[in-house]
Amino acid sequence: MPPPRSSDPPAPAKNVLAELRRLTEPALEARTTDSVLPFGAGTLDRALPGGGLALGALHQIHEGGPRGRYAASAVLFAGGILARLDGPVLWCLHSRDLFAPALARVGLHPDRVVYCETWRDTEVLPAMEEGLRHRGLAGVVGELTRMALTPSRRLQLAAEGSGVTALVLHRVCAGESAEPEPSAARTRWRVSPAPSGSGGDRHMGRPRWRLDLQRCRGGAPGSWIVEACDAQGRLAVPTVLADRQAAPERPALRRAGGR
Template identity: 50%
Template sequence: MPRPVDNTVVSELRERIQRLEGASGRGRQVLPFGVTEIDRRLPGGGLVLGSLHEVAGGGNGAIDGAAAALFCAGIAARSKGKVLWCVTRPDLFAPALAQVGLSPSRVIYVEAGDEKALLSCMEEGLRHGGLGAVVGELARLSMTASRRLQLAAESSGTLGIAIRRWRRQAEASDFGQPTASVTRWRVSVLPSVPLPVPGVGRARWLVELIRCRAGESADFEVEAPDAKGRIALPSELAHGSPEAQARRRSAAG
C-alpha cells in the first residue's frame, strides 16, 4: 500500500525552490484570480508578482490575439499602478480594455519599431519598479530574452506578461519552445452565453494553463472579465458533460 504524501515536506520543498529561484529569497506576493478552481492550481494561490507570464490565443486567436489581450487586460486591471503596454502593431483597441476594467488613464502605450526594441522597452519597464504591470505583444521569445525579462521582474517585483502573437498560423508552433516564464496560458474563444432575447451574451473562453512552475497543468471554461477585471466560472456549467467537452475540443483545435 503506497504511503500518503507528507504535505509538510512538499510545502518545505516548494519554499526551498522559491528561495533558489527568487532574487533574494524573500517571499513573493501573488495576484489571485479570485476563482478557487484556478487559484488552487497556482503555487501561492495566484499569479506570482515579480515574474514573467506568457499568454497566447488558441485557434484563430493565435493571429488576432483578441481574447489573449483581454485576458491579460483583466489581470493588469487588478494590479496596482500604471500599466506599460508595448506593441509593434497599432491595432490595440483601448475601449475593449476599458470594458474589462483597464482604464485608458492607467495605460502607457509604447509602439516599438521591432521586437528587439519592444523587448528593451519591456525590460526597462520591469526594472523601473514603479509600474503595476508590463505587457508586451511579440511573436518570438527566446530563452535568453525571457530570462532577462524574468530577472528584471524579480528585481522590482513587477508583474510581466508576454502576449504571443504570430502573423501566420504555422508560426504558432514556436509557443512550444522552452522559456523562463513562470506560467504559460492559452486562451481560446467559446460560444457566448445564450440569452433569452436576441443579442450577444457574455463571452466565454477556454483558458488552458499549459505550464506552471512548481504546479500542474489544467484547463478551465470561464466567462470573460467583468468591468473590474474579474473572470468567473459559468454557474450552470457542467464540466463533465459531453457538450462541454465538445466545446473544449473545438476551441483547442
Template identity: 60%
Template sequence: MRQAERERQLAALRERIGGLAPEGAGRPVLPFGVAALDEHLPGGGLRLGAVHEVLAAGPVDGEGALAALFAAAILARLSGPVLWCLASRDLFAPGLAAVGLHPDRVLYAETRREAEILPTMEEGLRHRGLAGVVGEVARLGLTPSRRLQLAAEGSRGLALVIRRWGAAIPEPNAAATRWSVTAAPSPVLPVPGLSRARWTVALVRARGAEPRTWLLEAPDAKGHLRVPADLADRPLAAPERRAVAG
C-alpha cells in the same frame, strides 16, 4: 553540442528541479478570484515579480485580441500605470476599458521594430512605479526571458508576454506560466439578447502545477473572470490534461 540544444536541455533540467518545491512559495501573488483556478496555481494565484506568457492560440486574428484582453484584465486588478510595448499600435482602447483597464493607465511604447520590444519591456520593469509591463512578440527565447525575469524580480513588477504570431512554436523559456485563451460557444438564452462571452482558458505550462483547462466567462468591468452560473453547481468532472509544451 549546439548552443540551442544545450539551452533546451538546461531548461528541461530547471523545470524538473523547480518541480521539487512549490513554485512561488512565500512570494506575493495576484489571485484570479476563481477558486478552481487559484487553488490549482502554486501560491494561490499569479506570481508577481515574474514573467508570464500568453499565447494567441487560435487559428484566427481574433484570438490575438482575446490574449490582449486576458492580459489587460489581469493588470486591471493591480494599481498603477501599465507599460504596453508593441511594434504598431493596434489596441482597441474601449476593449481594454471594458475589462477594467482604463486607457488613462496605459503608457504605449511603440517600437516599430519587434526586436526592440523585449529590451523595452526589460527597461520598463526596472522602474518600480509600474503595475506591470506587457509586450507583444512572436518569439520568447530562453536568454531574453531570463533577462526579463531578473528585472521583474528586482522591481516586483508583473511581466506579461503576448505571443500573437509565433504561438504555435514551442520553445523553452523562463516564464513562470504559459496560458492560452480561445473563444468558447456562448449559451443559448431563453429570450433574445446577448450573453456574456465565454473563454476556454488553458494553463499550458507552470512550474509546480499540472496543465489544466477551464471554461470561464470573459472578464467583467473590473477584470474578474467567473465560472458560468450553469456550470458552477455541477459535480466536478475529471480535469482535462494537456501535454506540456516547451
C-alpha cells in the same frame, strides 16, 4: 557626440522614460504587497502555487483559435489582470491595433497605460527590460512574435528584482507555430474564444473563453471554460461549469483524401 552604448534603451523606450518616472513615484505607495493575484475562480486558483498568479514574475499569454493574430482574447485577459493591480502600465506595442476602449471595458483605463511603439521584437525586449526597472508600475506588457530562452531569463530576473509583473503576448495565425519556445516564464497560458451558453442565454451575458494553463512552475496544468473579464477585470466560472475543467480539445479533422 559618442555613439550610443549597446546597453542604452532604443529611442522609443527613451521617449517614455520621463512619463514613467512621473507616474510611478505616487504609485509606489499604493502597490499591492501580496505575492499572488487570485482569479477568484476556485479550480483555477487551486492549480496555481499560492492560490493565484505570481506577481513580480514573467508570464506568457498566447492567443488560440484559427484567427489568433486578429483576435483579442489574450489582450483582454492581460488587461483584466493588470486592471486589478495598482499603478500605471507600460505597454510595448508590436503593431498599431490595440483598442483602448476594449481595455477600458475590462477595467484597464487608458489613463493608466503608457504606450511604447516598438515595432520589432529586438526593440520590444529591451524596452520591457527598461520598464521593469520602474518599481511603481503595475506591470509591463510586450507583444512579441517569439521569445527565446535567454531574453526570457533576463525579463524574469528584472521582474523579480523590481516586483513588477511582466506579461508577454503572442498572437499567431493558423499555419504558424502555435506553441511558444521554451522560456523562463513562471506560467504559460493560451486563451481561445469558447461557445456561449445554449438556448435563450446564448446571446446574453459575457463572452466565454477557454483558458489553457499549459505550463506552471510548481503548479498543475489544466483547462477551464470561463466568462470573460468584467468591468473590474474579474473572470467568472459559469454556474453550470463550476468545479469542472474544460473537455480536451479534439484534433483537427483532415480533409478527404488524407490531406
